[in-house]
Amino acid sequence: MSTHLTLEDYVAALTTSGATLRDAARDAGPRARVPTCPEWTVTELVAHQGMVHRWATANLRAEPDHDTERSYAEGIAAPDPLSWLSEGIDTLVATLRATPEDVAAKVFLRNAPAPLLFWARRQAHETTIHSVDAVAATLGRWPSPSEVSITPDxxxxxxxxxxxxxxxxxxxxxxxxxxxxxxxxxxxxxxxxxxxxxxxxxxxxxxxxxxxxxxxxxxxxxxxxxxxxxxxxxxxxxxxxxxxxxxxxxxxxxxx
Incomplete structure (x- = not known):
């Protein structure tokens, strides 16, 4: 499974979509429902995404004891969930940039690219898709392509x-x-x-x-x-x- 973009492309997409998610979540409000994931509120969306960022960071850092349930609960209970989300993004971006290209980290898709590129790619798309969810929460419906900022590449x-x-x-x-x-x-x-x-x-x-x-x-x-x-x-x-x-x-x- 080849990748189409570079590490820096993925980091840029992660950063941009993270900001979109945060801003849209703030506009929608913590109790708003997420039409694209109707079982979630915005708070649950933010907690999920922040947990995944921390899980990805733990994988890149070879920290096997990371507790995803505790991380999610931390996001739900955070006094400022959006700041908590941003902290996780910043840490993940710094980790991606500091991790050696030949890192031997775990991956979970078949024929995956090298672990560093795999995790950068996965988190770029994870965050981009969930930024769409946050935009949907502000709109109260599924968004159209013109209402999200995603490049064709x-x-x-x-x-x-x-x-x-x-x-x-x-x-x-x-x-x-x-x-x-x-x-x-x-x-x-x-x-x-x-x-x-x-x-x-x-x-x-x-x-x-x-x-x-x-x-x-x-x-x-x-x-x-x-x-x-x-x-x-x-x-x-x-x-x-x-x-x-x-x-x-x-x-x-x-x-x-």
Whole structure:
């Protein structure tokens, strides 16, 4: 699973999306519901994200005793949860910049890039997607691409992480009794992925499918439209062919 961006690109995305999340959370208020994650309030969103930042930092620092439940509870109880969130981002950014390129840290996706780049990428997208959740809380609905600040390059990279990494895991739920392929294409960045569903874990290949594998559905749109749609934060993709597959995606490819 190759990455499309550099370490500094990911750090910049993490920093920018962290600020967006913080500002949108402040505007929405701590008790506001999060339409894209309806089981959460803004306080719970902030606590979750701050916990994940601290967990990523602990992995990079080889601190195996990090307690995620205690970290989450700390965020819930913090006198100023947004300052607590910012502290976690600052520490994570400093850790990413100070960690050697050959660090032997744990990763959790198949065919992952080297650990330093893996964690930078993962936290850039984790924070970007949850910044979208915070924007949704201010709007009271799912946002459109024009209402979030995400570059096409970052979006295409996040689509790749999702399609090549997350949904191909053995524990992922996306399955089909009848094998078939979904073609995902970006209109603006020129990327394509062939997503093969069956009763076994998903197999994703970069590019168009082979001549003997005709897709039953095609998801297309700009990179940002697809990024938000495939991470289940918007409904912006154009779906051709078997249109019911987008509903299957909604129910089986849900990642918080």
């Amino acid at each position: 970052l979006a295409a990279d996040g689509i790749d992480e999702l399609l090549s990494g997350f949904i191909t895991r053995r524990k992922a739920q996306l399955r089909s009794r009848e094998p078939h392929t979904i073609l995902v294409t970006t209109d603006d960045t020129g990327h394509a992925w062939s997503v093969r569903l069956s009763q076994e874990p998903v197999v994703t290949t970069v590019g168009e499918p082979g001549a003997t594998d005709t897709p039953v559905s095609r998801f297309s749109g700009t990179a940002v439209q697809l990024y938000l749609t495939l991470w289940n934060r918007a409904d912006e993709a154009t779906v051709e062919g078997n249109t019911s597959l987008i509903e299957q995606w909604r129910s089986q490819a849900r990642i918080i």
